[in-house]
Amino acid sequence: MQSIKTKLKVNNKQKTILAKHAGVARHAYNWGLANCISEYKETKKRPSAITLHKRLIAEVKSENPWYYEVSKCAPQQALRDLDRAFKNFLTIPKCGFPNFKKKGKKDSFYLEGSIKILRGNYIKLPRIGIVKTYEILPSVPVKNVRISKRAGDWYISFKYDECQPKPMTKKRAIIGVDVGINTLATCSDGTTYANVKAYKQAKKRLTRYQRRLKKKEPGSKNRAEAVKKLAKLHKKVADIRADALHKLTTWASFKPQHHSDRRFECQWNAQKAVRPRDDVSRKGTRTKTS
Numbered sequence: 001m002q003s004i005k006t007k008l009k010v011n012n013k014q015k016t017i018l019a020k021h022a023g024v025a026r027h028a029y030n031w032g033l034a035n036c037i038s039e040y041k042e043t044k045k046r047p048s049a050i051t052l053h054k055r056l057i058a059e060v061k062s063e064n065p066w067y068y069e070v071s072k073c074a075p076q077q078a079l080r081d082l083d084r085a086f087k088n089f090l091t092i093p094k095c096g097f098p099n100f101k102k103k104g105k106k107d108s109f110y111l112e113g114s115i116k117i118l119r120g121n122y123i124k125l126p127r128i129g130i131v132k133t134y135e136i137l138p139s140v141p142v143k144n145v146r147i148s149k150r151a152g153d154w155y156i157s158f159k160y161d162e163c164q165p166k167p168m169t170k171k172r173a174i175i176g177v178d179v180g181i182n183t184l185a186t187c188s189d190g191t192t193y194a195n196v197k198a199y200k201q202a203k204k205r206l207t208r209y210q211r212r213l214k215k216k217e218p219g220s221k222n223r224a225e226a227v228k229k230l231a232k233l234h235k236k237v238a239d240i241r242a243d244a245l246h247k248l249t250t251w252a253s254f255k256p257q258h259h260s261d262r263r264f265e266c267q268w269n270a271q272k273a274v275r276p277r278d279d280v281s282r283k284g285t286r287t288k289t290s
Contacts, residue, residue: 002138005157008147009132017128018147018154021070022107028075030100031060032082049083071127073144077110108148115142115158123156131156151235152228175252185248193248198240202233209233 010018032052040046047055053076061067067075085098113126120136125145133156140160147156176188184193199206209230216223 001159002162003157003159004135004137005155006133006135006137008154008156009134010154014128014131015154017070018149019107020066021074021109021111021128021147022149023103024067024070025074025078025109026101026103026107027064028056028060029078029082031056032079033098033100036082036086046086049079052079052082071111071113073111073113073126074109106148108146110144110146112144115145117142151231153235177252184244187252193244196240196244198237202237206230206233206237 008014032049035052035055036046056075056079082098085095088095089097111125111128114124115126116124117137117139118124118130120139121133122130123133123137123142123145124130138160142158142160145156145158147154149155178186180186182195184195186192209226213223213226213230216226
């Protein structure tokens, strides 16, 4: 089983349709959460996802015709996600009580049905149409997809089964990796990977954008634009870090002389990386140690 997540190249019309799907999914989730809370206070029982979906069709869809403008999978899966959130809250200690969703924060929805990949970087989605992606997609059958929004951009993700079997790999020498602070990683064969320091490079701009955001009036369009600009810069920093890690792990796992089914060993001595407090005098000057 493989998974892929890539950015969508959408126009304004498609952005509107995607936003409608995310809005319907968010509305169904919040409506179901409010019903679960009120009914539990009265009867000490929580309705299931199937019961909530029947009530949604009878009560909500008749009063809100914009539900019919999107795929039925979006509200259905939102209620299933709510049911899973309650189960996680009851079974997993660290999971908290489900919260109400807010517009513009972690917008996403689920689609299934007639989904087909066309011409490499085009995918056909129900009720949305043909959408272009920035990366070439594998020519495999797709049952369902999850579409999410991050920093103003839309992304699509799905799972698929590999059609071709993996080639047999040969067992070869193990490579050791030491993860540090000055360098991102130092390998046993002498190869070093420099730390990208993406946050340090973007720190001044982040401070400037955050200061501008603080001066904007809450609820205004200028504040919304400032939030979007700041989120894009945070996303850029996260993408640079992820890209460096992906390149490092890909090199260590798939380089011809290292390609094997061995372990990828990482060790880091944190005590040596941090400067001891005993070596620093009260005046802030460094003292020599024997």
